[in-house]
């Protein structure tokens with residue numbers, strides 16, 4: 001079976017984790033800082049706050065903005081549920097803008113149409129690892145005084161007009177889930193250039209507890225600490241961070257391998273009837289978290305089942321968030337407001353892509369996909 005994605009863990013990774021497990025600190029020790037500095041060095045971001053998941057990172061990013069209740073946050077419907085859920089955790093309302101046809105990223109023109117008096121932030125997702133139209137999104141944000149959050153869970157290692165993703169929005173979100181570019185098992189981070197946001201993010205990661213503010217319990221109260229915001233326990237452990245550090249050393253290698261496989265797919269799918277390969281803008285470096293194609297004239301569920309029967313794992317990224325029962329029950333989003341998302345969702349399928357895949361496996365995927373399309377077209 002060729003899965004749609006998987007982690008790459010080697011002996012160096014295992015050794016690094018084992019060493020931390022034998023040390024004094026297995027959590028909240030030196031490896032957390034080291035990992036954060038490593039992420040900053042790689043992305044060019046000024047500050048990083050590592051947490052226990054990408055979802056927690058989204059949650060504290062929105063909480064750090066301290067928005068009034070009922071604020072609207074514009075995001076894409078073609079993403080993981082966590083993007084809209086994070087708005088809800090914080091008393092905000094997710095508002096969906098439709099996507100662009102070519103990259104499946106949020107459409108800046110539709111962002112403009114969705115802005116109201118209550119809009120406070122834009123949370124854009126670099127779908128599949130292709131950076132959004134960040135220049136245009138930032139212009140809109142400046143014009144309307146909105147915060148920008150870049151969900152770069154797919155895009156670690158990507159570049160937009162020669163600049164690495166990581167310092168291009170007010171905050172950038174990363175995930176270290178096993179299918180992502182580097183893994184810590186579970187894990188995530190918020191990157192920011194802004195001192196105030198950075199300080200709040202650090203507090204929100206650990207209960208809102210501030211040790212520098214302890215003197216209110218007495219001038220020499222060495223035992224004291226204060227709690228100044230309503231935070232949570234979103235801490236990540238040292239043995240996870242040392243795994244992240246070890247993975248970070250191989251990140252360029254991983255991204256390059258993902259690019260090589262994607263190029264192979266693009267070449268092999270060129271001109272194939274029934275399968276539309278994805279497109280990349282010339283001014284970005286793609287991080288290729290996933291490789292998705294659009295099926296033409298072929299039933300997607302039948303394609304999924306046959307690929308599986310031939311030993312190839314595929315997936316669908318994503319079911320549009322407004323279709324979920326929870327969102328149907330609590331909001332009145334209309335499918336007809338998102339025609340491009342609807343069309344893409346009806347035909348999209350994710351093919352296997354991960355760094356340890358070899359060229360022969362990539363060929364097997366393409367040959368099998370072509371065979372399945374032909375079989376289904378004959379029916």
Ligand SMILES: *Cc1c(COP(=O)(O)O)cnc(C)c1O
Nearest residue numbers: 053054055080082153175176177
């Ligand atoms: C993976 C992912 C997340 C959430 O990350 P977790 O670490 O699984 O919580 C959020 N947004 C997108 C786009 C993702 O792909």
